[in-house]
Amino acid sequence: MHRRDTLKAAAITVFGAALPFSGARAQGRYARYAGKTVVMSVPAHPHYDAMRTLLPAFTKETGIRVEVDKVAIARLKDKQLLEMAKANGDYDLACYIVMWKTEYVAKKLVRPLEPLLADSSLADPAFDMQDIVPVYLENLGLVGGPKGYLAGPGAKLYGLPYGAETSVLAYRRDIFDKHNLKVPETYDEFRPLLGMIRDKAGIGALTSRGQAGHQAVHAWLLHLNPLGGGIFDDQWRPRFNDAAGLRALEFLQEVVATGPAGIPSYGQGEANTAFLQGQAAMYLDSTSFASVANDPAKSKVAGKVGWALHPKGTRRASQSGGFGLTIPQNARNPEAGFLLMQWLAGKAQDKAVTLAGGAPIRNSTLADADVLKKYPEFSTFAQALKYSNPDWRPIIPVWDKINVQALGVGLNEALIGKKGAQQALDDMVPQVSAIMRDAGYKL
Secondary structure (H helix, E strand, C coil), X not given: CCHHHHCCCCEEEEECXXXXXXXXXXXXXXXXXXXXXXXXXXXXXXXXXXXXXXXXXXXXXXXXXXXXXXXXXXXXXXXXXXXXXXXXXXXCEEEEEHHHHHHHHHCCCECCCHHHHCCCCCCCCCCCHHHECHXXXXXXXXXXXXXXXXXXXXXXXXXXXXXXXXXXXXXXXXXXXXXXXXXXXXXXXXXXXXXXXXXXXXXXXXXXXXXXXXXXXXXXXXXXXXXXXCCECCCCCECCCCHHHHHHHHHHHXXXXXXXXXXXXXXXXXXXXXXXXXXXXXXXXXXXXXXXXXXXXXXXXXXXXXXXXXXXXXXCCECEEXXXXXXXXXXXXXXXXXXXXXXXXXXXXXXXXXXXXCCCCEHHHHCCHHHHHHCCCHHHHHHHHHHECCCCXXXXXXXXXXXXXXXXXXXXXXXXXXXXXXXHHHHHHHHHHHHHHHCCCCC
16 A cells, blocks of 8 residues: 555645755655655644745755645654554654654664664764753663663663743733733742732633643643652652642642633633634743734734743743654664755754744854844743753653543543542542552552
């Protein structure tokens, strides 16, 4: 069966199918692969929408065509697992969410990048790995090392960040100015501000995710980390029901009480929309939101948004996460897939995708004059990256199961009022412990 037949049910776009390529364009590292087609698995996401605008230039330069299989984020992992389990896969390059990296490696579904990076016939000497934001490279690319997912002895590179993010605070400057409100620098200032905004401005204070599953966990982790909490102790025993975990969940409950209606059912899209439609005065989540918030065609609050660091609790600890690119073990054209990955993550294309509305992964892009002119808030984002925590979540192979099936259910129960905060946390401990024991951890 032809690979196009296996993908016919998805939204596929072919780039470069009608573009001729010349011998000059197919020189050097690209010459052997001119005429081949790279099939790429991507999510429906603003960064990857921006990426698609670059692909015709890649084909023109290299002679390599690109087929894009775009899938809703909620379906992306299931489809990738199905395709990567085949003897001969349909994907040569795949986008993954950070939470999946160790699972994909443990199942031997993706390739280490070192052999490709060490191949002088493929590797671009101007790529400059040192320029990639270090926390992004560690968080999204490395597997092995301390805890199995951090930099250190034994860690290997299995992917490159592409669509990476950290967390920042967006706020309505007009509302803060009108009511003489101070942008919170600490959680001690943050919590009382929630009720003040609701009472004075008459709109939701902070928009947030809260939907059962990954979304509720993500929202809680945004507060758990700066408040000094964690999921496990050093022996992999659950500790999330301690004082820090309780404080983070009670804070999130206050967000629900003072925020726009419906937070317990909000995914990322709904949380974003509430801010874009003027239903909330603050947003605390991904830096990838910036291009949308500033776009008058998509945002009713464009031109009214200020940006600040994620408030400090017992420490500063902003999110580290987002998307990366990896090469499936069963890829038919792994070298051509690597060439596309390398091209997209290079300096020129990182700047180009950022200016098109994507998320940068390089320090040079964050400091670029053209980028800062269009997105002055990126200077704040660069500061936030100093506090981005690669251990923001425990990215072990069973994390996605813990995240979705245990924590994501219990936390949502606390947000809808079915359980009190402490009871919800305590009730999740046996569930998480059982998952860890089944995975071979000795608690």
